[in-house]
Amino acid sequence: MRSDVRELRAAEGLSQQALGQALGVSRQTINAIEQGRYDPSLPLAIRMARYFGRTVEEVFHVDDEDR
Amino acid sequence: MSMTRTGETASKRRWLVPGLCVVIAAAYAAVFLAHDRPLAATIGAAIMLAYAAVLVVFSRRSEAVALLREDERDERRSMITTRAAATTLYALVLLALTMVFVQLARGLEPGPWGVICGVGGLTFIVATVYHSRRY
Numbered sequence: 001m002r003s004d005v006r007e008l009r010a011a012e013g014l015s016q017q018a019l020g021q022a023l024g025v026s027r028q029t030i031n032a033i034e035q036g037r038y039d040p041s042l043p044l045a046i047r048m049a050r051y052f053g054r055t056v057e058e059v060f061h062v063d064d065e066d067r
Numbered sequence: 068m069s070m071t072r073t074g075e076t077a078s079k080r081r082w083l084v085p086g087l088c089v090v091i092a093a094a095y096a097a098v099f100l101a102h103d104r105p106l107a108a109t110i111g112a113a114i115m116l117a118y119a120a121v122l123v124v125f126s127r128r129s130e131a132v133a134l135l136r137e138d139e140r141d142e143r144r145s146m147i148t149t150r151a152a153a154t155t156l157y158a159l160v161l162l163a164l165t166m167v168f169v170q171l172a173r174g175l176e177p178g179p180w181g182v183i184c185g186v187g188g189l190t191f192i193v194a195t196v197y198h199s200r201r202y
Contacts, residue, residue, distance in 0.1 A: 025141040028130045
């Protein structure tokens with residue numbers, strides 16, 4: 001699943017470590033989400049979206065091939 | 068499991084696996100020494116202590132080592148641990164089943180391998196029923 005997490009994090013001037021700490025996950029998990037290697041759970045996706053003041057749909061993008 | 072757990076609990080958890088390794092090292096040493104095998108006692112304990120040392124020293128540098136140490140859990144790390152456990156289970160099931168048929172082919176009783184297969188199969192069935200009702 002594609003996401004705008006990297007762009008949103010960069011816009012906030014946050015490191016992966018800092019974002020991970022804010023969301024209660026590891027730096028590697030943030031990196032995996034940004035790389036599209038790991039799809040976060042719904043609660044984590046909602047927490048991330050709320051953190052950036054966006055909706056889940058604005059942060060995460062489900063392509064047809066992801067279904 | 069969230070990483071937002073209290074710092075004290077998380078700190079205790081970080082030392083659980085290394086501590087268990089030390090306990091196992093002591094158990095190895097005690098059992099081998101009781102059978103008058105000092106070399107085996109030394110090697111067995113040294114392996115476990117070295118493993119504990121690797122966990123402590125490298126858990127901050129390697130995520131895989133951090134996972135082995137049960138350090139800083141989150142949902143992705145829990146998933147990785149679950150999948151690693153499943154892979155381990157497949158290997159053990161394959162080994163146990165193979166050994167059951169090897170024993171039978173030799174005209175012998177399956178022995179402990181049969182017990183492992185029976186307990187494993189029963190546990191899997193019970194766990195499947197339990198989790199299917201829970202989720």
